[in-house]
Amino acid sequence: MPDKHFVIPRQDINREDFTSSIPDFNRRSEFMKTDMGHKCIITNIVRLTEQEKLFKLRIIDPHEQGIFRFKPGQFLMLELPGYGDVPISISSSNSNHEFLELCIRKAGHVTSALFTLSEGAHVAIRGPFGSSFPMDEMAGNNVLLIAGGLGIAPLRAPLFWISEHRERFLNVAVLYGVKEPSQLLFTYQFDEWEKINHITLHTIAEHAEAGWRGKSGMITDLFQDISIDSEHTYAIVCGPPVMFKVVCSYLDNLGIPMNRMFVSLERRMHCGMGKCCRCMVGSTFTCVDGPVFDYWSVMNLKEAI
Amino acid sequence: MKHRGFTFEKLKIASFDFTCCEGCQLQLANRESTLIDFLELLDIKNFRELSSEQFDDYDIALIEGSISRQDEVERLQAIRRQAKTLVAFGSCACFGGVNSLKNKFSLKELVAEVYPGMKVETMPVKKISDVVKVDLSIPGCPVNKEEVERVMVNLATGSLVTLPKHPVCFECKAQLNTCLFELGEICLGPITRGGCNAVCTTGKTPCLGCRGPSEEINMPAFVELVKARELSLDDLQEKIAFYNAFEGFSNHEA
Amino acid sequence: MIYKVIAKSEFKRFTDALLRDNTSFGPRQVDTDSRGKAVYQFLPVTSSDDVAFDYTATASSAKHFFLPFREELSRFVFQDQEWDQQISYEGNPIVLIGLRACDISALNILDDVLLKGHFPSPYYLAKRKNTFVIGMDHLPLPDCFCKSMNHHTISTGFNLFCSDIGENYYLSINSSKAFNFLKECDTRDPIDDDNCRLVERRKIISDSFRSEVDVTALPSILDIEFDSPVWEKWGNKCLNCGTCAMVCPTCYCYSVEESFDTNLKGATRQKKLYSCNLVDFAEVAGGHNFRPKNGDRLKYRYYHQHRGFAENANQQICVGCNRCGRACLAGINPKDVINDLRMEKESCLTNISSSPDRI
Numbered sequence: 032m033p034d035k036h037f038v039i040p041r042q043d044i045n046r047e048d049f050t051s052s053i054p055d056f057n058r059r060s061e062f063m064k065t066d067m068g069h070k071c072i073i074t075n076i077v078r079l080t081e082q083e084k085l086f087k088l089r090i091i092d093p094h095e096q097g098i099f100r101f102k103p104g105q106f107l108m109l110e111l112p113g114y115g116d117v118p119i120s121i122s123s124s125n126s127n128h129e130f131l132e133l134c135i136r137k138a139g140h141v142t143s144a145l146f147t148l149s150e151g152a153h154v155a156i157r158g159p160f161g162s163s164f165p166m167d168e169m170a171g172n173n174v175l176l177i178a179g180g181l182g183i184a185p186l187r188a189p190l191f192w193i194s195e196h197r198e199r200f201l202n203v204a205v206l207y208g209v210k211e212p213s214q215l216l217f218t219y220q221f222d223e224w225e226k227i228n229h230i231t232l233h234t235i236a237e238h239a240e241a242g243w244r245g246k247s248g249m250i251t252d253l254f255q256d257i258s259i260d261s262e263h264t265y266a267i268v269c270g271p272p273v274m275f276k277v278v279c280s281y282l283d284n285l286g287i288p289m290n291r292m293f294v295s296l297e298r299r300m301h302c303g304m305g306k307c308c309r310c311m312v313g314s315t316f317t318c319v320d321g322p323v324f325d326y327w328s329v330m331n332l333k334e335a336i
Numbered sequence: 337m338k339h340r341g342f343t344f345e346k347l348k349i350a351s352f353d354f355t356c357c358e359g360c361q362l363q364l365a366n367r368e369s370t371l372i373d374f375l376e377l378l379d380i381k382n383f384r385e386l387s388s389e390q391f392d393d394y395d396i397a398l399i400e401g402s403i404s405r406q407d408e409v410e411r412l413q414a415i416r417r418q419a420k421t422l423v424a425f426g427s428c429a430c431f432g433g434v435n436s437l438k439n440k441f442s443l444k445e446l447v448a449e450v451y452p453g454m455k456v457e458t459m460p461v462k463k464i465s466d467v468v469k470v471d472l473s474i475p476g477c478p479v480n481k482e483e484v485e486r487v488m489v490n491l492a493t494g495s496l497v498t499l500p501k502h503p504v505c506f507e508c509k510a511q512l513n514t515c516l517f518e519l520g521e522i523c524l525g526p527i528t529r530g531g532c533n534a535v536c537t538t539g540k541t542p543c544l545g546c547r548g549p550s551e552e553i554n555m556p557a558f559v560e561l562v563k564a565r566e567l568s569l570d571d572l573q574e575k576i577a578f579y580n581a582f583e584g585f586s587n588h589e590a
Numbered sequence: 591m592i593y594k595v596i597a598k599s600e601f602k603r604f605t606d607a608l609l610r611d612n613t614s615f616g617p618r619q620v621d622t623d624s625r626g627k628a629v630y631q632f633l634p635v636t637s638s639d640d641v642a643f644d645y646t647a648t649a650s651s652a653k654h655f656f657l658p659f660r661e662e663l664s665r666f667v668f669q670d671q672e673w674d675q676q677i678s679y680e681g682n683p684i685v686l687i688g689l690r691a692c693d694i695s696a697l698n699i700l701d702d703v704l705l706k707g708h709f710p711s712p713y714y715l716a717k718r719k720n721t722f723v724i725g726m727d728h729l730p731l732p733d734c735f736c737k738s739m740n741h742h743t744i745s746t747g748f749n750l751f752c753s754d755i756g757e758n759y760y761l762s763i764n765s766s767k768a769f770n771f772l773k774e775c776d777t778r779d780p781i782d783d784d785n786c787r788l789v790e791r792r793k794i795i796s797d798s799f800r801s802e803v804d805v806t807a808l809p810s811i812l813d814i815e816f817d818s819p820v821w822e823k824w825g826n827k828c829l830n831c832g833t834c835a836m837v838c839p840t841c842y843c844y845s846v847e848e849s850f851d852t853n854l855k856g857a858t859r860q861k862k863l864y865s866c867n868l869v870d871f872a873e874v875a876g877g878h879n880f881r882p883k884n885g886d887r888l889k890y891r892y893y894h895q896h897r898g899f900a901e902n903a904n905q906q907i908c909v910g911c912n913r914c915g916r917a918c919l920a921g922i923n924p925k926d927v928i929n930d931l932r933m934e935k936e937s938c939l940t941n942i943s944s945s946p947d948r949i
Contacts, residue, residue, distance in 0.1 A: 037771045042719050044712055059861035066663050066677055066859070100626040112673050113668040115493055115848040138876045140496030147342065147494065153671065208678055260638040280729045301846040304709035307864075308843035309871065311890070314897055319708060344854065373853035489850050501870045502832055509917075510659035511838035512620075512631045512650050517919055520624035526829045526919060553867045554829050554884065561829075561919050566918075 065304065068110045068155025069095045075132065076150055079216050084146060085122070087153065099159075101125050103188035104164060104295060104323040107158030108303045109133065114144045118300045120322070121159065122184045124191030131156070134184035134216065160303040162323040164189045164293055166324065169265040170199040175257075176246045177278055179250055179270025183216050185295045185322070186269050193304055194228040202229040208250030208270075212236040212243040215306045233257065251277055261286035268326075269295045279326050289327035296322050296329070348383035350394035351425070352415060354408050355461065356401030359478045360426035361385050367481040370500040372571070374485055377492050394416060395489065395581040398425040402435045403462040418469040422490070424464045427477040427546045427579045431461040434477075436580035441561050444564050463580075472497055477546035477579065480532050504543050508534035516542050522567050524575055527553040548581035555585045591745070592763040594777040595784050601752070604775045605638040605687065605724075607820050614685035615655065616641040617648055617651070632686070641687055646731055647741070652686055652693055653838030654698065656717045657863060659836075663846065664859040673752075681716030682738040687724040692734075694725050694748050694837030695741035699907050703842060715859075722767065724752035727791065727800050735925055736804040736910030757788035791914060803925050804932060805906070809897040811931060820931050825885025827920040832865030834891065834914035834922070840907040841865065857875065863934065866891045892927060 059235065070096060075087035090096040101107070101121055110116040117139065119242050123132035137146050145154070174193060193203055209215050216232060224230040233256055237335070239247035246252065252268070264287055268278050275294050282292055298310035298317040305319035313332035315321065324332070351361050365386060380387055381394040397419035408525065416422055427433040438446060439460045447456050464470055474487055483499075490497045503566055504525040508515075511534055516523040523542035525534070529550040536543055562572050574581045596604070597753060608614070614635050619642050622627040630645045633650050640747060652821040665676040675711060689697075701718065705712040736742045739831045744751065747770040752759040763769050780788070835841035844862040850857045867887045872880035881887045915923025 035607050035774050036611050037604075037774075038611045038684065038721050039720075039767065041681070041683050043680060044681070044715050044719060065712065067675055112668070113493065113848060113850040115846070115859075143496070144342075145495060153673075155675070202658060215839070297874075298880070299872065301844065305707055306704065306709065306842070306844070307846065307861075308865075308866070308894070309845070310895070314893065370852045373851070374855065414694065485852050486849060489852055489854070493850055493854070495850075502865075502868045503830070505829075505831035505833050506836060506865065506868065509650065509833050510654075512628045512633075514621040514623070514649065515833075515919070518623040518629065519621065526831045550830075552830060555824075557827050557829055557920050561921075562825075564921070 042059060066157070067329055068108075068157050070153055070155050071101060071131070073148060073150055073152050073154060074202070076148075079134065080214055082214075083134060083136050083216060085143070085179060086133045088133065088156070089129060090131075090152075100128070101159035103192045104163035104185060104293075105159040105161050105188075106155045106185075106303075106322060107131075107133075107160065108300070109135075109141075109145070110155040110157065111141055111144055112155070115141045116157070117141045118160075118303060118318070120185035120188070120295070122132070122187040125188060125194065126191075126195055132187075134181070134187070136181050145303065156187060158303065160318055162319075162321055164192075164194075164323055166192050170196070173198065173202040173204075173260055173264040175204050175206070175259065175264055175282075176201055177250065177265045177266060177268045177270070179208050179274040180214065181208065181216070182268075182270035182274070182295075183207055186267060187217065189222065189267060190230070193230070194224070197228055201243030202231070202262065204233065206233050206235075206253045206257070207213070208235045208237070208274075210237045212240050212245065231257070249277075251281060256279060259285055259287070264291070266292045267295075268292060275329070279329075283326070288328065290325045293323055293325035294326060294329055296324060342493070343388040346379040347377055347492055348379045348381055348393060348395045349398065349420075350380070350396070350415075351385070351398040352411075353401065354380070354399065354412065354429075355404040355556070356402030356426065356428045356433070358400065359397070360400045360428075360476070363478045363481045364484065369486070370485060374488065376486050377488050383551075394418065394478065395420045396423065397421070398423045399429050399464050400425045400586065402428040402432045403464065403467050404435060404438070404459060406455055406459065409467055411468055412464070419473045422464075422468065423472045423474060423487075424470045425474050425505055427548070427581065429464045429546055430473045430475040430581070431583070432461050432577065432580040435461045436463075437577070439580075441472045443581065446474060452576050458590050461580075475499075475529065475581070476532060482533075483531055499529060502530045503528045503550040503553070504528045504534050504547075506530055507532070510534075511538045513537055513540075516540070517561070517565060517567075520565075521566070522575055525563065526561075527558050542575070544575050544578045544582050546579050548579070553585070555582075585590065592769060593780050594761045594763060594772060594802060595755075595759055595780050596772070598762055598773065599669070600776045602638045604772070606643070607613035608685055608771065609635055609637055609640070610724075612683055612685045614687060615652075616687040618642055618644040618945050619645070623655035632688075634784065635687065635733030640889045643726065644844060645688065646728070646915070647690065647734070649913065649917065650837045651696065651911070652743070653691055653696065653761065653839050653842075654863075655684065655686060655721060656697070656714055657842055659863050661713060661861045662858055663861050665908040668855055668857070670715070679712045680720075681720070683720045684885070685722045685724065687726075689723055689725045689748070690728055690911070691744040691751075692736040692739075692741045692911045693839055694723060694744045694751075695736075695909045697723070698744075698747040699837075699840050699905065699909065700842060701747070702838075702905065704815070705905070720763075721750040723750070725750070727753045727795060729795060730800070731912075732800045733915060733923070733925070734799065735801040735803045735912060736911065737799040738801075738805055739906065739908055739910035740794065741909040742799070743792070752789055753791055754789055755784060760784055760788045760791075764926060801925055802912070802913070803928050805896070805928070808906070808928065812893055812897045815931050818931060820927070821885040821889040822883070822936045823885075824922055824927050824930070825888045827922055828867060828884040828888050829920050830867055830869055830884060830887070831919070832868045833917050833919070834906070835867060836863065837913040837917045838895075839911060839913070841891075843871075866894065888922070892924070895924070896928065 070091045071088040089229040106120040108116045109119045119133045122134045158291045219317045233253045300310045301307040303318045310317035362571040381391040424430045507530045521542045524545040525543040531548040616635040617630045618633045619628045632649045667674045704714040749765040751762040844860045848859045898905045
């Protein structure tokens, strides 16, 4: 058929292609820009410990700032062009629409580069991604927040939420364990939590240092100091994997239903969108179905904890 | 060089050759498309293949070749004292390389064969890390210029320098190559570190392992597969010994 | 769907023009292996003579036309303190001719995974939308088990599917594009005889399968057998090379890497297809590896392939093409691994029952 031509025309992708499943790119007008970051300026950096810094970011574009909303427990991908991106849980209050706070430990090469930045530098964020703590469901009950080490960072967002809606909760307690007392984060907020927000705070350090007047031992030792009303208590647990198991099974024995215990898992992520499969736990994505899971789901996930 | 809150300094670099063919250093001048940009990253202090000027205030020392004479040991130690980052550059530096084949013979026999009637000072071949501490390794015979560029860019920008952890097979499959085992050859692709873009196997030449073992290789399973396909164990032995890169795994050999 | 019948000679004329006018890929023989068997791959073709219509199966799947082994996701161009992020969803029209039913099934599975859920992939969509897929039926190889996975026939996901009914092809036309092209060709509506031949052809194909994998209740067995020694046994054979995932038509897991340009004036974010069998797949910053052992990683691949992931409605993603089994130097293949996993259960039964039934 030398006389006939069958040229296939180029087709662009458009909004209609996604009508069967409406994408949830943080309600962006431009649905296709999943990989486009919001540019942010670092307005403030606080060194918390040797290893951790708290970065305060502001989204530069007022329109983007206007649409960026998150829920306590969600994370974002922090992008440093040329170096890469890393998943970081949001540590600030979700009612604060002006600033985002990210508590970051220097661990990999992106975070190392991030630590060399100073105020005024630009970074980008994508997100928010993932599941959140069901704060409304918890209202009307006691809340027990249990953090190990850097695990306090993801708990700070629900703590803000509780503080801002304090009257909706009964007793609220934070159990916070670290290896060395010098690793305690957000110590400057302890008074505020205790005195203004009436949140009971119990800290413990595995290895006491000179001058440490607090308790020393494992996080589970703190359970002796509190009484738990298992019928009206929700628990949020965040820390290293070994801690989950011990803490959750302890609470389970006390009779707290498994679907009232929430954990926040941590895995390596490359996309944040349920595609790259790097963060799979059993048959579930940490980025899309998590990072917040109830304990029942985690129990059912192979290789989770 | 300034870049969004980062200030990058040029890398003060020097390149030295020991017992080798200097082919790896020659690679540095390869890949013309980015050569000017690449040289822009570097403040070359000592590199006889590119420049006749010599200075001793370098931070990074690329060491090519293996060590086969006592005077080389002393020269290398002096370089180690100056260099903040010492890079084993190429397979000879990383593993001993082809030169290591020498170690299978007695020195006397060797000198008599190669330099009959001459008085030659020589010693068994050593890899660089046998003599001094090595900070970074860039294996390959020769090194892959693209990888060298990436390492230099990472050093300049303060990024983590890593080598791929997957074996050559992984990259070979992306080239849609027919597996050389299917063509009846022994290929070290399954146990050799990737990063070379499977250049040899794409040209239908079996991998000889110049980039050394990949992460956590399964040597028993590899030997098993050579046996299962009734391929020559002598051939396997020869290929594994070629660059002296699989020293620690010799126990599993057939 | 519209059905037509076309003479093979006319079909050749049609494909000659189609392959000439578009960037096209089809099966071609690349090698003859040491046992004398032909090795095929999907490679560029410009006329029907280039296409090995009688090929068996390609060594590697057609996945990389949609999910390139390496793909740029973003480019960053730096200017002083600022940067400009550029994203393009590239899709140039291509023709893929000669895909098998299982290959097209695989594309349908990738559609489910990558185009549904919260974050559809525009990168994938741009390529999928611009690909004209012509499927061809074939007699299975002795180790094909797509029938067990119910992927040996196909009713969607292609533009045109050709069933070989002797002198003619029985065409299933599934797109207006294909329909309009074929209007220019000499085709006719199928008559009873054609329909009979099609049924006969399908029956012959269906009866030709020599390999069977029992996948009944496999997701639950995989859950139950999570700690089975079977994983360690097969894991000990595994070379961690990632070949299985590379040749697989549905393995889509990937890595994202970012790197500066050599002139430091820009950077690129690249996606690289990765394999869960590679040692650092589940490694996190700081070096902790959530799957440190060969068996853990191998198990994970079977988990993904045969149990399915929640995001993907727990659908099994293996189509039964056995490319991984053929390509694995260590002789690991889904049929043996799954049967082994099932035998575990069966051997339990032999202890309590004199005549165990198959589970």
